[in-house]
Amino acid sequence: MRYSYIKPRPKSLFTSEIKLVLSFFSMSLFMLFSTYLFLLYKDAKFVEDKKNIIQEKADLEQNIQDMEDKIAYIQQQNSTSTKIFTQNSVLKDSIKNLFDLVPQRITLSQAKLLDNGLILYGITPNKDVYNFMLQAPLRSIFHQTYSSFYPASGGWLRFVSTNYMDEEIEDVLLNPQEEKKDE
């Protein structure tokens, strides 16, 4: 039962001191919470960055692997080209040597270079010129030499010279650098 003419004023615990303390506490909590959120964000960002870096690393490793493969392929190509160049040089030298072997009185109409042999087609004034001036150097180079003649117009003779070389010797002739390496 109420006995007073007036009702008491509401009593609030929030005095100015309490408000001050609460504001400081709330500010501290806000700062802590902000820091926590910032750390959460940074952590998430770090995880994402780490994931990206791992992906990037994997991509780079893949790229490196591709590059290595390409390098290996290029090196292989290089070695192949070098080999071909060498072979071509040898072949060039062989052809040069071959043409150096052919005397001025004999005229070649066709030459076939085989892996282990050489077939020459040409025309000679007579057999002697051929035998002495061409067949002799060919025999010194090839192991087996076969010659056949056909009469041509004007008393000249067409010839076909087939020359074969044993494989070991042929390799030596064709790959003089490798032989040197073996030595």
Place this chain on the structure above:
Amino acid sequence: MELTVLNKFKKFLYNEIYVNILQNSNDTLIFIEEVNFKGDSQHYEKLFKSTDKVKIDEYIQSYVNHSPINYVSILDPSLSQGAAPTCSSSEIKRYCESGEYEQICINESWSYYSSKFDLIELQGRYKTSGLDFIFSPFHMLHDFFKDKTKGEIALYVLVNEDYMALSVFEDSQLMFASLLDMQKEDESSDDLIMDIDDEDELILDEIENHSVDLEDIDVDDDLDNLDELDDLDDLESFDDMEDFDVDSQTEQTLDSADSSMDIIDDQSSFGEDYQRFSLIQSAINTFYKDTKFDGKFIQNAYIADGIGLSSEFKKFLEEEMFLSVMVRKIEMAQELCELAKVEQK
């Protein structure tokens, strides 16, 4: 449950401050009780002149600022207040003179009221500190004698400096109530004394015989005759008196003046007590004249003495009104504090 825990927490955090204001026309007593969590209390009180409003506000604020759980209570000093043996708002208008009033009904049988204008004015006076409770002296009186009001018809009076709250209860039912204004009667006290009957005149004669009129005291004349008194020789013979610088004549003069002042105080106190008696007598006469209370006769009177009445007052009531009087001392400020404690629960 949660509210109880919250209240306990509040009490643990802050002390409860009860500021109690007893405002009279001349003085205002501020009684403060500070209760801590354990229930231990400390009391402070200070008396101000009622005109020192600023000092009163400062004093209250100095304690109110200690804790947000503070309750400022005041005993309604309004002279337009009263009590009526009804709760009906239509019937109470017969008792209440003011147009706008605030009414508190007790047990649906009786109520006390006060002028709304006075309550607002009171709240305005203490707007700096604010007021939480305004209690009626009739409620204080009823609460103070709650062990007695349940019995047979009796007169209950709360005696304050400015007014007396008079009520007649029978079986917890208020039958009659009146607020007796001491200040109002003060101005017409001479007229009141002139109107009294023969028996009262006799009493006044006795008073006059025992009293001393200051105008009749001629200090110089008395001093001339002092040497002739034998008793003074005896006084001079005391060893203890030798060291006094004041001569015996001056001392005698001071003694005479002190005794004169005491007599004046006694006379003044007696006059106020008689005035109170007269007011009560007048009020009781009004009660007896009411045809509604035919056959009711008051035998017992319970007086809550808030100012320190003289024994003469009780004697007046007993001898002049044939009442069996019981005077119980009341610490009004503490009682007001207790009312506030009960009210705030």
